[in-house]
Amino acid sequence: MSELKPIVLYQHASGPNPWKVVMILEELGLPYEEIFMDQSSVKQSPYTSLNPNGRVPTIQDPNTGITLWESGAIVEYLVDTYDKEKKLSFDAFPEKYHAKQFLAFQISGQGPYYGQYAFFKFYHPEKIESAIQRYEEQTLRVISVLDKCLEGKDYLVGGKCSYADISFISWELGAQGMITEFGEKTKQFTNYSAWLHRLLARPAIARTLERKAAMNAHK
Amino acid sequence: MSELKPIVLYQHASGPNPWKVVMILEELGLPYEEIFMDQSSVKQSPYTSLNPNGRVPTIQDPNTGITLWESGAIVEYLVDTYDKEKKLSFDAFPEKYHAKQFLAFQISGQGPYYGQYAFFKFYHPEKIESAIQRYEEQTLRVISVLDKCLEGKDYLVGGKCSYADISFISWELGAQGMITEFGEKTKQFTNYSAWLHRLLARPAIARTLERKAAMNAHK
DSSP states (O other), X not given: OTTSOOEEEEEOSSOHHHHHHHHHHHHTXXXXXXXXXXXXXXXXXXXXXXXXXXXXXXXXXXXXTEEEESHHHHHHHHHHHHOTTOSSSOOSTTHHHHHXXXXXXXXXXXXXXXXXXXXXIIIOSSOOHHHHHHHHHHHHHHHHHHHHHTTTOSSSSTTSOOXXXXXXXXXXXXXXXXXXXXXXXXXXXXXXXXXXXXXXXXXXXXXXXXXXXXXXXXX | OTTSOOEEEEEOSSOHHHHHHHHHHHHHTOOEEEEEOOTTGGGSTTHHHHOTTOOSOXXXXXXXXXXXXXXXXXXXXXXXXXXXXXXXXXXXXXXXXXXXXXXXXXXXXXXXXXXXHHIIIIIOSSOOHHHHHHHHHHHHHHHHHHHXXXXXXXXXXXXXXXXHHHTTXXXXXXXXXXXXXXXXXXXXXXXXXXXXXXXHTSHHHHHHHHHHHHHHHTO
16 A cells, blocks of 8 residues: 555554554554644644544544544544455444444443543542442443453454454553452453453554553653 | 334433434334333343343344444444435545544543433432532533534534434433533533524424433323
8 A cells, every 4th residue: 555645643642542543554554644742732723623622533644635533433434445355344244333333332331431440540639439439340341241242252243353353452451550450350351351362462453552652661 | 114124222211322323213214113121121131132231222123134232333324224315424525434423422422421420410329529520521521512513514514414413412412401500501602502403403303302201201
């Protein structure tokens, strides 16, 4: 795909959602360039003229002219537009919609709850134990649902690794870093643990996470 | 579409997300039948064998054989499969992906935050003012983003009412019911208010909301 111009990704060094998009770009071998934003610049003009929600990621794709925000929509756009060989996605029915189902679960059921856990654990000025506990329980509940969905399966949909699986990685790693005694609390979720190891062993994922770690180590 | 068999919708009398699906079914004139669940039965077998996440909605479509959960994925499935005239959706680029962007914003940025507001305001055993305040602020922030996106426009995408707009209705009505002095706090968001009135005036939406209100009044 050397004829493609780089896709511009508005990104954040440590935020989970833009790195989800990087993983898809790397898996598909697409050219991209990153513009790193900080927490305050995403909430101000000129960035908010691209993304009125004031969050990352946003992409601008000079190959098609689109500006697009929301990581879930960006992932769908990238696989629809560039995954012609269906390496990470599906034409077949019902797999095509089951992949969308798991992406929707990731963006509505995983990301926001794990994000609230992070907020109450690390950022809220008050220490509210009942709120921290609520979101730890919700995080472990989502992990239990993934474990159940993976019973007898290597991947969530259609017997292959797809964008549905990859989209979960960033926040699952976030959960490992937030929950004390994570291993002990999740040891019964063996389908889940095997799946996450399988995903992390993929070269495009490993390379993305190594670069993210190096970038945050230098801060 | 009289040749179609009814689509089975697992639903809840007062929950916002299944009614979002009803609005799409009504707008498209699709036959459906509802199975009403209560809060405990959605978390137990046999329902969890359909939807391991233990939430509504789930659909079973006998016309295609699919079982699908997550309201966002169901909405995409319904318009892809049945909105051949593109009454509520788009074939055109970039509108097709901008509609997905707003659906993703609805399911990841609106629903979860408004839902946390409801939780801390009405259901959490402790009264935590700082958490209630956080989610009220986030709710009003989402409304301000919608207002900005609607500047100079009647609808979010492509100059017509689409599934992207309709998907926001349920939780926006939820916000009106939760936030004290809602009118005062949102009076500057005139694009937003006009848009919501425009949506509520649609016959399919009005009829859905009347039925929902009647159902909850009888409880």
